Amino acid sequence: MSPEDQSPVTRGAKFVGVLVALRAAARAVRGRAPGSPPPAPESDVDPSRRTVPANPRMEALVGVLLVAAAAFGFAFTVIYIVASANTQLLGIAMGGALCLLAVACIVAGKFVVPQETHVEERGPLLDEEQTEEVVTMVGEGGEGISRRALLVGAGGVAGVAVLTASAAPLASLGPTLNPLHQTPWARGVRLVDDQGRPFRAGDIHIGTFYTALPEGKDPESFGAGVLVVRLPAEFIQLPAARRDWAPDGILAYSKICPHAGCAISLYRYPTYAPTSQVPAFTCPCHYSTFLPGEGGRLVFGPAGRALPQLPLVVDGEGHLRAAAGFHEDIGPSWWGVHRAQS
Ligand code: FES
Incomplete structure (x- = not known):
């Protein structure tokens, strides 16, 4: 199968797998690098740093979860091809794939990928004089605005416009009107x-x-x-x-x-x-x-x-x-065009 043919779930699973593998390889290389500094003595280790030792069982679990996610992803493709009208099965397959992928990521993050926290000392962001300067600048920032109500109103209108634009696609939801069910005939047409x-x-x-x-x-x-x-x-x-x-x-x-x-x-x-x-x-x-x-x-x-x-x-x-439209759909009787006689 070419990369273009792979489902997003499969590609996501592979991407996560590659990241985990690269991370493990990087750790191995660092451990063997000639001239690398010796490990810090126990007393120098930052107490906020937590390392995770290798856990083969969790790695295996992550692998199983990723394979299961891939299976659900492939199942989605197969169902889409052979029974695309069955949206329940499609939903189960895609939902299962995403859930399994999420669980795999969680397990990998908790138990497989090393957790390291580094703390860097940093002085105060601003001294007292600089803080006063910033407060003054912020205060002056609004001085040039003489039409506050206008800007607030315009901002509100823009917000409503954006919300309306976001909600507009909802109008595309729902069943489409089948033109084969429509004719120009209706009650009163001469x-x-x-x-x-x-x-x-x-x-x-x-x-x-x-x-x-x-x-x-x-x-x-x-x-x-x-x-x-x-x-x-x-x-x-x-x-x-x-x-x-x-x-x-x-x-x-x-x-x-x-x-x-x-x-x-x-x-x-x-x-x-x-x-x-x-x-x-x-x-x-x-x-x-x-x-x-x-x-x-x-x-x-x-x-x-x-x-x-x-x-x-x-x-x-x-x-x-x-006196009314046709009593049933007109045209050839294939493809469900024929509606039940009223
Ligand atoms: S199209 Fe009328 S009988 Fe075939």
Whole structure:
């Protein structure tokens, strides 16, 4: 593994190990250096100095702790690769690695690394005359400030600004909005054609289909286009919860095929009742076929679900409006895009 591939915990453990090894090597070299001064007699040793004798058991313990920390660090990497969604395991692995590393450092500091304290005699920092000088200078330091309230206020504002800037990243916490759950359709949005002209209920005729867009919204946005048809009552068998979604027999559905996302552009309408089948939308890509009269039910093809429906109302001026957004997510049904039907 290259150094770039090592986890921070592993590199930290190695760094501590190297420091301990270098320290031990330095001590050994000092002990063998020719001409080095003889050890101070017992009476000359500073009483505040404490030396730690070699403790093989503690050294071994530190080694075990560092290896365990490294194991937890590697475990974090492995878990991140194979099960990155399991944040509990990730937390345990990283927390374990950091805790073990901390314990190793504590044990090494207490029992392995020599503790030496040197005391140096030092005279008073300032004599009496110098102290008076400093007091005078400090006193004069504030004499040039005539707008103390202004500076205090500005300092307070700066402090608040810094605190606000520090807290601003908190706004980035929490779940992100998945654009695949968003469409421009919502309650009250009027249906218009590609010229921006509102659709009236009377404009929708049996036997053909229309593509409508949301008034005032980006026509290129995800889910903007909807299919609109009018069906005779005998072809309409909506689920009970959707009985009022089709005013005057007019129904609207997402234009995006829930198979692979193609635009649905074919509409079949019975021309000879004894032999024809019921009205249906068909996707030209792989021929998934949906029944608008039955809530967009899938009757043929590889799409994994029904066509999402947009509930409609007719306003006081006879214009078609959305009564709400789509009843479920639109688009291909992969990657968890399909939300449970409400
Ligand atoms: S994309 Fe519509 S059937 Fe495949």
